[in-house]
Amino acid sequence: MNAPILAVRGLVKHFGGLIATDSVDLDVLPGQIHALIGPNGAGKTTLIAQLAGELRPNGGSIALDGRTIDALPAAARVARGLARTFQITCLLPDCSVRDNVAIAVQIRQGHSFRFLRNAHRDEGLRGEAETRLAAAGLAGRADEIVANLSHGERKQLELVVALATRPRILLLDEPMAGLGHAESQQMIKTLRALKKDVAMLLVEHDMEAVFQLADRISVLVYGRVIASGTADEIRRDPEVRKAYLGDGDEAC
Amino acid sequence: MSISKLGRPLIALAVLALLIALPLLAEAMGQPALTSMVARILIYGIAAASLNIVLGYGGMVSFGHAAFFGIGGYVVGILYAHHASGDPLLGFIPGTNQLLITLPAAILVSGLAALVIGALSLRTSGVQFIMITLAFAQMLFFLFVSLKAYGGDDGLIIRRANEVPWLNMRDKQTVYYVCLAVTTVFFILLWRFVNSRFANVLNGLRQSEKRMAAIGLPAYRYKLAAFVISGMGAGCAGALMANFLRFASPDMLHWTKSGELMVMVILGGVGTLFGPLAGAAVYIALESILASWTEYWQLGVGMILLFVVLYTHGGVQALAQRLVGRQT
Numbered sequence: 001m002n003a004p005i006l007a008v009r010g011l012v013k014h015f016g017g018l019i020a021t022d023s024v025d026l027d028v029l030p031g032q033i034h035a036l037i038g039p040n041g042a043g044k045t046t047l048i049a050q051l052a053g054e055l056r057p058n059g060g061s062i063a064l065d066g067r068t069i070d071a072l073p074a075a076a077r078v079a080r081g082l083a084r085t086f087q088i089t090c091l092l093p094d095c096s097v098r099d100n101v102a103i104a105v106q107i108r109q110g111h112s113f114r115f116l117r118n119a120h121r122d123e124g125l126r127g128e129a130e131t132r133l134a135a136a137g138l139a140g141r142a143d144e145i146v147a148n149l150s151h152g153e154r155k156q157l158e159l160v161v162a163l164a165t166r167p168r169i170l171l172l173d174e175p176m177a178g179l180g181h182a183e184s185q186q187m188i189k190t191l192r193a194l195k196k197d198v199a200m201l202l203v204e205h206d207m208e209a210v211f212q213l214a215d216r217i218s219v220l221v222y223g224r225v226i227a228s229g230t231a232d233e234i235r236r237d238p239e240v241r242k243a244y245l246g247d248g249d250e251a252c
Numbered sequence: 253m254s255i256s257k258l259g260r261p262l263i264a265l266a267v268l269a270l271l272i273a274l275p276l277l278a279e280a281m282g283q284p285a286l287t288s289m290v291a292r293i294l295i296y297g298i299a300a301a302s303l304n305i306v307l308g309y310g311g312m313v314s315f316g317h318a319a320f321f322g323i324g325g326y327v328v329g330i331l332y333a334h335h336a337s338g339d340p341l342l343g344f345i346p347g348t349n350q351l352l353i354t355l356p357a358a359i360l361v362s363g364l365a366a367l368v369i370g371a372l373s374l375r376t377s378g379v380q381f382i383m384i385t386l387a388f389a390q391m392l393f394f395l396f397v398s399l400k401a402y403g404g405d406d407g408l409i410i411r412r413a414n415e416v417p418w419l420n421m422r423d424k425q426t427v428y429y430v431c432l433a434v435t436t437v438f439f440i441l442l443w444r445f446v447n448s449r450f451a452n453v454l455n456g457l458r459q460s461e462k463r464m465a466a467i468g469l470p471a472y473r474y475k476l477a478a479f480v481i482s483g484m485g486a487g488c489a490g491a492l493m494a495n496f497l498r499f500a501s502p503d504m505l506h507w508t509k510s511g512e513l514m515v516m517v518i519l520g521g522v523g524t525l526f527g528p529l530a531g532a533a534v535y536i537a538l539e540s541i542l543a544s545w546t547e548y549w550q551l552g553v554g555m556i557l558l559f560v561v562l563y564t565h566g567g568v569q570a571l572a573q574r575l576v577g578r579q580t
Contacts, residue, residue, distance in 0.1 A: 041405045052466070078468030090466065092459040103456050112474065115446040115481075119452050165467050167343040 001064060004170050005030045005199045006082070007052070010059035011045075013050060020046040021057065022223040024155045024202075033191065035214035037207070039243075041224040044203045045087060050170050051201070052084045054075045064169070083167035085158040087174040087203075091146045097157060098142040101129035104139075104164035113147060129164070134191070152183040159190065169199045170251045176206045188212055211235075219243070259576075264439075264526070271432055271528075275425045288496075289540060292430045293533045294435040295492045300516035300528035301442060302485025307514070308452060308523030311458030315382045315510050316369065316389030320362040320483040323507030324490025326396060327358040329408035329500030338412070351414035351421070351430070355491050358407045362487020363480050370479035374472060379408075386507055393505040407501025414495050421495075430494050438485065439526070445481075446525055454478050458523075515553070519560055521569030532569045 004027035013021035020043040028034045036044055049055040051062060053074035064080050070081070092100050102125040106112060109124070119125060133139050136156055141149065149157065155175060156242050162170055175191070188209050191200065193228045195213075206212050210217065211231050218228040219240050227237045234240055271290065278286040299321050308313040331354050334340060334347025341347060348354060348361075373384045399556065402408050409574035414422040420426055447450055453474050454463045461471055494500040512535065538556065540576025564571045 054462075054465070073470065074465040075468050075470040078466065084466055086462075086466070090460055090463045092456050094459055095455065099452070103452055106449055106452060107464075107467050107469050110470070112449050114449040116441070116448055117445070118447045119449040120447055122449075136454065161467060165357075206454060 002029045002031075003162075004028055005065055006201065007063040007066075007084075008051070008069070009061050011047070011050060011057050011062065013046060013055065013057045020223050021050065023060065024220070024223070024225050026218060026228075027208060027224065028199050028201050030168075031196055031200050032215040033055040033195055033202055033213050035202045035204060035210045035217045036220055037204065037210055038220035039100075044220055045173055046223075047220070048084060048173050048201075048203060051171055052082065059243060070104065071204040077201060078165050078167075081166070081168035082171070083162040083165045083169075084171035085155075085162050085173060085175055087177060089151075089158050091157060091161065093145070093147045096142065096144060097133065097138060097144050097146060097149070098126065098129045100146055101132055101160055101164050102126060105129055105160045108165050111119060132164055134159050151178050155183075155187070156190075159187075163198070167198055169201065171192075172200055172202045174203055174205060176204055176209050184209060268436065275428060287428050288424065289536060291431045291496055293529070293536050295489050295496060296513070296532035296536065297529035298438050298492070298518060299486045299489035300409060300513050300520065300532050301439070301525075302482045302489065302530045303513045304517045304523065305442075305445075305454075305482040305485065306478055306569075307517055308527075309327070309446065309458065310454045310475060312374070312377075312475060312479065313382050314373075314385045314479070315507070315514070316373075316387075316506065317482070317486050317513050318505050318509035319369070319389035319392045320366055320486035321490040321493070321509060321513070322392065322396065322502070323365050324358040324487030324492075325360045325494035325500035325504045326402070326408070327487070328354045328363050328414065328491045328494040329410050330402055331357065332410045332414070333408060334404060344418040349412070349414050351416045351495065354414050355434070355488065358487045358491035359484045363484040364481045364576055365487075366483025367476070370476050374475050374479060386510070389505060389510055393502055396502045396505060403501070405502065407499055407503070410494060410498040410500065413498055427496055431496065434488065434492060438488065439529070442485075443525055447489065449475070450474070452552050491563070492577075506535070515557055515573070519557060519567055520565035521567030524566070524569045527567055530572075534568055 004024045008024055008026040011021050011024040048053065050057045053072060061068055063069065064077070064082055069080060070075055092103070105125050105128045106119065112127070114124060119174070130139065130142060133142050136159070138156060138160065140155065141153060146154070146157070150215055159175065167213040176187055179187060184206060191213055202210070202213065214231055215231065217231055217234040218225050219234060221243045225235060226243060274290055275287045278284055299317070303314065303317045306314050315411065330341065331347050332349050335349045336347070372379055374431045376384055396402070411428055415421055416430060419430070446530060453469060457475065457535050464471060490504060493504065498577065516531035516535045517528045518531070519534050520529065522528025534552055535553065538553050542552040560567055
């Protein structure tokens with residue numbers, strides 16, 4: 001069996017008396033999309049924030065590629081190959097679409113302590129940014145300021161920017177939220193095509209997307225993983241049906 | 253957009269030509285005081301543009317930049333005092349009156365001060381950052397007030413401006429040209445800087461530190477580097493000011509000076525290359541015009557600042573661009 005690229009063991013986070021993450025174990029295998037589902041307030045985003053290094057857990061450990069990353073701040077985790085997208089898009093609003101990607105390329109390359117050479121004419125940055133935008137179908141919007149993008153375009157750009165860090169595992173926080181049906185289908189196609197290169201931990205409410213994409217699913221309720229398995233196993237699990245999918249109803 | 257992009261270097265060159273001709277023009281117009289007013293504008297322009305690196309580009313509101321301005325001035329003053337008296341500073345650093353030594357020394361010392369102050373202040377952000385930079389600047393202000401050896405409250409008189417080989421620095425016009433030369437070099441470097449990779453990072457940090465962390469940027473060291481560069485620029489301006497006024501005093505470090513620098517940046521245009529210089533020009537011109545009418549001239553400046561903040565959306569620079577844009 002493949003060694004997990006992301007291994008979470010006994011992760012605990014509490015805010016005062018509220019337990020947001022309750023000894024969570026989770027493995028994401030290379031080449032797989034692992035979906036994390038659960039009702040609102042189950043602690044999915046909190047979990048993502050801890051994996052990304054934005055929140056410090058109270059206990060437990062996270063290993064990336066077999067090496068523990070507990071002590072690393074968010075930025076250093078990105079350098080190790082862990083990237084994330086945000087549920088509420090978080091881009092540089094005053095910069096062009098191209099510059100949003102170029103800055104990610106620049107930081108991946110290092111060399112940001114350069115003070116006098118013009119970076120906007122740097123083909124190494126521009127070129128790669130444009131290639132990545134073209135691949136995502138955003139080439140025509142490269143010069144647009146991010147503040148002028150539609151919600152769907154921002155969601156796409158979030159993904160392009162995250163990919164520009166060349167991640168080995170991607171944490172996706174509701175990439176389909178707020179997208180129309182056609183846009184969702186497009187996103188599903190994109191993610192499926194990416195899967196062989198980048199493992200993903202997908203937090204998503206759109207069950208159709210989850211069942212289409214996920215190799216494995218974990219169900220989080222009140223900060224605790226109550227079930228983990230393939231899509232079929234999860235669909236059949238009685239506890240999951242009770243807690244989340246709604247008793248007796250068709251899962252949708 | 254393309255017109256203003258093409259026109260910008262031309263305008264900069266035209267302004268430079270005007271500044272070079274200024275002492276002669278001022279002489280011809282019978283307004284010799286104009287030259288020293290413009291020299292002050294240039295010097296404050298450097299200081300305000302330096303503050304703008306952290307405030308405008310980096311989004312770090314430092315309320316203590318007068319500290320670096322003052323340190324730059326005191327480096328020149330203290331080195332001069334030791335040069336005049338002959339005994340070395342701290343027993344081993346000989347004093348000097350050579351601008352080619354004092355100016356780099358002022359830049360270096362204010363950079364070091366910015367490194368220490370920045371390293372501590374940048375652990376905070378937002379209002380705490382404003383307050384802590386203010387607190388550090390006030391600490392330095394009171395330090396210099398109590399330094400009786402260097403004039404204390406009264407400041408330090410520098411009998412003669414620093415010397416530059418082959419130049420007669422007793423001539424006020426020569427001092428003006430030295431200020432102009434330093435300003436020109438400063439703004440050429442700054443123009444390169446604002447288009448650099450480092451400035452990209454700074455720009456990103458201003459807009460969203462969360463985003464920058466998510467693409468792998470350790471923010472602290474970049475913010476600190478920007479703070480140090482900014483402090484060095486303010487120190488350079490302070491050294492020039494000490495030479496120009498032949499005087500360094502605790503006033504240079506007072507918090508109202510930090511406020512003035514901020515007002516210049518805001519008047520001119522936050523986060524623009526030449527905005528702070530334009531802001532310095534407007535501020536100092538207003539100061540001399542309004543002060544000749546009333547001693548409450550700051551009231552007038554305040555009202556104009558309100559107007560600029562509320563209605564111009566980006567200071568004098570943006571206002572000018574819009575006026576030019578309307579004509580073309």
